[in-house]
Every structure is written in C-alpha cells, then in structure tokens.
Amino acid sequence: MAARKVVITCAVTGSIHTPTMSDHLPITPTEIAEAAIGAAEAGAAILHLHARDPETGRPSPDPDLFMEFLPRIKQSCDAVLNITTGGGHNMSVDQRLEAALRAAPEMCSLNMGSMNFGIFGAAAKFDAWKHDWERPYLESTRDFIFRNTFADIERILKDLGQGHGTRFEFECYDVGHIYTLAHFLERGLVEPPLFAQFIFGILGGIGPDPDNLLHMKRTADRLLGDAYAFSVLGAGRHQMPLATMGAILGGNVRVGLEDSLTIGSGQLARSNAEQVTKIRGIVEALGLEVATPAEARAALALKGGDRVAF
Template sequence: MSNKVIITCAVTGGIHTPTMSPHLPITPSEIAASAIEASEAGAAIIHLHARDPETGKPSQDPELFMQFLPRIKQATNAVLNLTTGGGLGMSLDERLAPAHRAKPEVTSLNMGSMNFSVAQLGKKYTEWKHDWEKDYIESTWKMIYPNTFEMIERIMIEVGQEYGTRFEFECYDIGHLYNLKMFVDRDLVKPPFFIQGIFGISGGVGGDLENLVYFKQVADRLFGSDYRLSAFGIGKQQMAFLTQSALLGGNVRVGLEDSLYIGRGQLAQSNAEQVRKIRMIVEGLGLEVATPDEAREILNLKGGDMVGF
C-alpha cells in the first residue's frame, strides 16, 4: 500500500455559502449526487456536512443526513466520513447528533479550539441570496471555534470507543499534533492515526508549502509509523498542497468545502472535477489512487456493514 494515495472529497462543508457558488451542493439530493459523482471519479472517502435545503445554512439535523447517507451507500462503496465540526456557533450536542444516529466508519475531529475566520470572504460580495449569509461570514471575525480537551475526550469516548468509529484528526496548527499525542499517550485512540493537516485558514498555520514539510517532520517525531498523513490547502493553495502531500508519501483531500475553484478565477463545476484533477496529478507522479476497500485496510476501518444506515 506504500504507493496508494487516498483521495478524500469534502463535498459541501459548513463555511461557503450559496452566494459564493451555484455549484455548491445544498439539498440532500444534490449532496448525494455530488458525493456519488466524486466517488465514481476516484474519491475513496467522502466527507459530509448537511445543509438546510431551503436556505443552504449548515445544519446538523440527523434527519437531513439520513436523507443522503443511505443513497450514497447504496450507489457506491465509498467510506462515508461525517463531520463533528458542524457549523459555526453549534453546541457539541448538536455537532455529535449525526454521528450518534449514523455510527459511521469515520468522523472528523478538530484537535483544538482556535480563532477561525473567513470574514475576508464577505468583502467579495455586495448582494447575498439569503439573509443569514453575510452575518454568518462576518461573525467569524469575533468567534472562537471551540474544541476543548474535555470536548475532544467526549468525542473520542462517545463516538470512537462506543461505535468503533475512527477519526480524521483535523490539525490546523502544529500544536494540534501535540494535542493528539496527549490523547494517544492516554490510550484514548489507537493507531493508525489519520492526520489531516489544514493550511491557510485565518487562525491556523499559514499556507506556505514549507509548513507542510515541518508539519510532517513533527508528526514523524511524535507518531513514527503509527500515522497516515493527509493534507490540503485552503482556496488557491489547494492543488499545490495536495501535490506536495502526495510527493511526501501522504494522502490528499479535495472538495468544495475547501476550495470553490478548479483554476485561477474559475469556479469548479462539481466536486468530481476536483477529484479528477488531483487523480491526474497523483497518477502522473507514478502513484496509484486507493480504492475504498484499500482505504479501509490502510486506516483499519470497521467496514461499511457496521454503520447505522
């Protein structure tokens, strides 16, 4: 498996709003269709958020998740990865509700509290499709995304230990790697650790490629052979970071959650378009794209027959 690259696709997220792209999946049907297309293009893992189908606002209503999870599972063999981050301003109980309902193979887990701002995006728009969008984006300038040690511990126990769910450990800064090591030392999570480095968000580590090299060096020192690297850059840094991650022996994550674009000033028409682009790059480097079952083996997942949907 040493030359296998896992492609994750994060199809909608909880940050970008409907005004920003007409191609952002909103309804359960759109999310399902986009996820299926991304899987067919080569994504082994699909990272999923839900949205209010009328307004496009991020939602952690488990009923919305259950409108697309079974459809994706029936149409693909992809690993389905649910968010525990949800949307800005949500309580931990709200954020965990879909995982409790679905008992997925994987969930995301942000490894610390942080400033998390996308307020600069709001300056690009003078008109908005929905009333909530402008305030939602601008509020991030004065907001802290909370994931205290107590919250992280609760997620690891309630979701990880209870359901056999494994985690995409989302690390927005070098300190988040040390946070994870603390929980590893307490034996709350088991290897292999799927560590997702995230670069370029305001409040996290900057979007400079040198930072990914240092990130890997620290992860190597802390976790040795017990982890699997993945990484992505926000916005315009997306493809450069993905290529660098693959060159470093890591995995990659694309999707409209992370970047709305496929090229300079060019909106991506779909999640699948981004998957196809990174697949072409990965295969051009002489590497192979992992299938969903190969991703399950690499990450030691419980299997699609052990979920709650």
C-alpha cells in the first residue's frame, strides 16, 4: 500500500507577529520571497502569503508589494501560492481583497466568520519596541472584531472563486465555522474538494486542546463527509504537537512564522524552512509521504500556476 501524502502549508509572515518579536520574521519583499522559496525547497507544497511595509514591518494590503515577491517566488519554485484575504487588523474588506483580485491566484485563505481576535497578550512580553506602531497594534485587539459576514464570504466566493477560478483554504477558528462551511456547501456556493484549515490557540477562537481537534474533525466528518480534506494549524508553542496529531488523524499540516516564531521551547526559529524541515521529518517518521506541489494541485483541484496573473 502506498503511503498517504501529506500537504505541508507554510505561512511565511502573516499579520500577527511584529518585528520586535523576532529578527527572523520576513519583512521586505526580498525577505518574504527568499523565505518562501526556502520553505518550498524544504518541502512546503503551499505557501500562504501576506505583505508588509518594508520600512516599518506593519502588515500591508498594498498589491504592489505583493507583486514584488509573487513573480519571484513563482519563477523560483513550483509551490502553490496562497494569498491572504484576511489581511491585517482594521483593513477593510476592499483592502483585504485588492491583492488577490489583481493576482488571481490558485488559492486564497478565507476566514469562515467574524470573531474576536485577541493578540493583546503579546504586548506585555516586551518593554522596548523597534517601531511605534507595534504595541498599539497589539493592544487594539482588546476591542477588535475580525469581520467576515455571510455577505462578505459570498462576495469573496463570487469575485475570487467564480471570477478568477481561485479555490480556498477555508480557515475554521471554531466549530461554528465548520457549520458555516457546510451551509455554503449545501447552497452550492463552494464545491468539493474543500480544504478546511482547523486553527487552534487564537484568543477568541477554539483552544489548543487535543480534544478540540478530535471534536473539529468529528464535526467536519459528520457535516462535510468525503467532500473535504483538513489541515491543522496550532498557534505558538502548539504548532508542532497539534500538526503531528493532525497528520496522525489523516490530515495535512501548516507551519510557518505567521503561526509560531519558535522551533522548540523558548528557541526562536531561524527561518520558515527550519519549521518545514522539522514537520517534514515528523511526517516521514510516521511512515507518511510529503506531497509535491503537483500532488497538492491534483488533490485540491487547483487551476494551475499557468493561470494566475503574475
């Protein structure tokens, strides 16, 4: 019997961590491109991408910044490029969609609901900051709701999905998000194979308990049946343990400096590639195989890198 293929997603920089937290966090387009290419070379089939202001490191929706690294990554590796539609805190839906609509990528992330998204706890861990925006940015999440209403989701599915042939990494931060995904499946607004990313450990979402992963999978199995594949994202120190559990349960895995800055207890990861290499070793030690980009495209019915706009 052939070994099961596990898709590794690497989320390269994100919009949660700030430059003070790690000198290894990619900021400039060149750093993002090099980090993404390194992650692909280490075994990531999907690269999940955000942009940042190269001067301040603040998350940015500017499509011109995305276009500084997307073509370079595409030219250097065959990985699937997955562009955020979550953006960063206090970006409008229009801003969050601008880069994806220009790039028409194979895949985008899509948060399956509005939620409290609390990262203010990180502000207490540092006394000095590289940039003035960092502490207020974190503290503002005490009074922040990430918005993705049913109408917002419908718009994204129409404009990106129908309009550009983009498929989605459906980000499920709680059990209710799986029900929302099932709702859109029932309405025919999404089509199998669905790629559900189960996310654990964000304050405001479901906690990083192993029982919660089992509950999320059982719920998705009941509601989505054979219409979906899942992947597991554990925030912070929960990254590797929950990803390992996800692989054992038949899922795929996500790592990267967007989700965790460490490679072990109290030890900063030096690169995204280092995290990919570690989870790849775990996956292979379990007797599983890491999917190539071509295998990921086939499994997730993606349109192919020759049909993007970059």
